[in-house]
Amino acid sequence: MTTRKTLFIDRVATFVLAVTFLAAGAAALWWWSERPIEGTTLSATSDTRTVTDVVAQSWFPWTAAAVGVLVALVALRWIVAHATRQTVSRLRLTSSSSTTGRLDVAAGKVAGAAAEAFADTIGVRSARGTVVRDRGQVVARLDATIEPDADLALLSRRADEVAAQLLTVLGRDDLRCSLRLKVAARGRALPRTH
Amino acid sequence: MTTTPGTEAPVEAPVQPTAASTAGEPLRASKPPVGTGASPLVAQLVALALICLGAVAVQHLLVETGAVTGTSWLQTTLDAADGVDGRTPAVLTTAIALIALGLVLLGVALKPRPRKGIPLATTTGAHLRRRDLRRLAEATVENVDGVTGVDVAVTRRRVRVVATSVARPDTDDATRAAIGAQLGSVLDALEHTPRLTVSVRRDDV
Numbered sequence: 001m002t003t004r005k006t007l008f009i010d011r012v013a014t015f016v017l018a019v020t021f022l023a024a025g026a027a028a029l030w031w032w033s034e035r036p037i038e039g040t041t042l043s044a045t046s047d048t049r050t051v052t053d054v055v056a057q058s059w060f061p062w063t064a065a066a067v068g069v070l071v072a073l074v075a076l077r078w079i080v081a082h083a084t085r086q087t088v089s090r091l092r093l094t095s096s097s098s099t100t101g102r103l104d105v106a107a108g109k110v111a112g113a114a115a116e117a118f119a120d121t122i123g124v125r126s127a128r129g130t131v132v133r134d135r136g137q138v139v140a141r142l143d144a145t146i147e148p149d150a151d152l153a154l155l156s157r158r159a160d161e162v163a164a165q166l167l168t169v170l171g172r173d174d175l176r177c178s179l180r181l182k183v184a185a186r187g188r189a190l191p192r193t194h
Numbered sequence: 195m196t197t198t199p200g201t202e203a204p205v206e207a208p209v210q211p212t213a214a215s216t217a218g219e220p221l222r223a224s225k226p227p228v229g230t231g232a233s234p235l236v237a238q239l240v241a242l243a244l245i246c247l248g249a250v251a252v253q254h255l256l257v258e259t260g261a262v263t264g265t266s267w268l269q270t271t272l273d274a275a276d277g278v279d280g281r282t283p284a285v286l287t288t289a290i291a292l293i294a295l296g297l298v299l300l301g302v303a304l305k306p307r308p309r310k311g312i313p314l315a316t317t318t319g320a321h322l323r324r325r326d327l328r329r330l331a332e333a334t335v336e337n338v339d340g341v342t343g344v345d346v347a348v349t350r351r352r353v354r355v356v357a358t359s360v361a362r363p364d365t366d367d368a369t370r371a372a373i374g375a376q377l378g379s380v381l382d383a384l385e386h387t388p389r390l391t392v393s394v395r396r397d398d399v
Contacts, residue, residue, distance in 0.1 A: 010237035018299035025292030031280040061255040068251025075244035148333035152383030163220030163318035176224035179320035183329040
């Protein structure tokens with residue numbers, strides 16, 4: 001899962017790359033057409049002498065290598081940012097106070113218990129629960145796999161019941177809930193009775 | 195049950211918790227599930243390209259200091275780029291490819307994040323994907339008498355069902371009505387009931 005910040009950076013980078021490609025493409029088209037734009041034309045053949053002169057300077061290899069390593073490290077960090085998970089491991093209960101002490105609860109365990117409760121519903125094959133940060137919200141996320149012949153209306157009612165139980169247990173009004181249903185590709189083969 | 199290690203600091207409760215919720219009220223719905231689009235893929239390719247550029251710079255230094263024998267990749271590229279004729283078809287091809295790629299990337303950068311879920315009629319947030327609704331609809335229609343095959347196409351606003359029937363042609367209306375009734379219970383459980391179109395195809399065997 002990717003954070004909003006990483007996604008924003010990705011979008012900006014994609015936009016900059018797109019504009020760069022468009023500008024480079026337009027410049028190459030201009031070069032190929034040999035048309036003067038406001039009286040200017042590009043030379044018929046390319047000339048990299050200026051760049052070669054800079055590259056030949058004694059300071060260039062060290063500077064380029066230092067900048068190159070820095071850029072590579074930042075790029076590596078950028079790639080790693082895409083692999084970070086947004087799982088929340090502990091939630092503070094609202095009953096925490098300076099007199100009663102701090103009360104933390106293992107978020108995954110509570111969400112897991114909610115998922116187990118939901119998985120007991122007829123038509124639900126399996127379910128698992130986690131608590132994650134998503135777009136500025138703390139979300140109890142339940143992922144359930146259901147049978148193709150499951151009763152959606154029943155599952156909707158059960159989803160509300162389980163979400164209500166979660167609220168009762170945690171007492172956290174700021175916690176949000178997201179139940180994601182997936183339908184199993186094939187119905188489970190039930191054991192035959194003879 | 196999943197207990198993946200994650201953020202270590204506990205998530206703080208709001209400073210001023212709102213009035214204790216009335217019993218039986220479910221947790222509020224989270225924001226609807228969305229995909230990420232293609233920009234992370236593009237970004238990771240860019241990052242990979244930047245790492246390659248770093249490697250080129252380091253190789254140049256190693257060649258210059260004599261730590262590695264051979265020619266500098268940077269120097270080779272500069273030599274190759276020198277004296278290229280601008281009127282060649284290769285330049286035109288490159289120009290067109292760059293513009294086309296630029297337009298595609300512009301689309302990727304500006305496209306909103308795709309919505310991934312179809313919401314269920316719940317107080318809390320519950321969603322299923324389009325393909326899941328299709329599977330549910332197919333399983334439901336397959337149970338209707340006389341139907342031997344079914345093809346379902348689902349969008350966020352529409353569900354189109356093409357059922358293959360082996361029953362007598364004069365029972366098509368009844369089959370259609372039965373499918374509509376069966377699917378109605380599935381579609382009514384969604385927050386926005388999609389429009390249902392049912393057609394029956396004959397399977398003359």
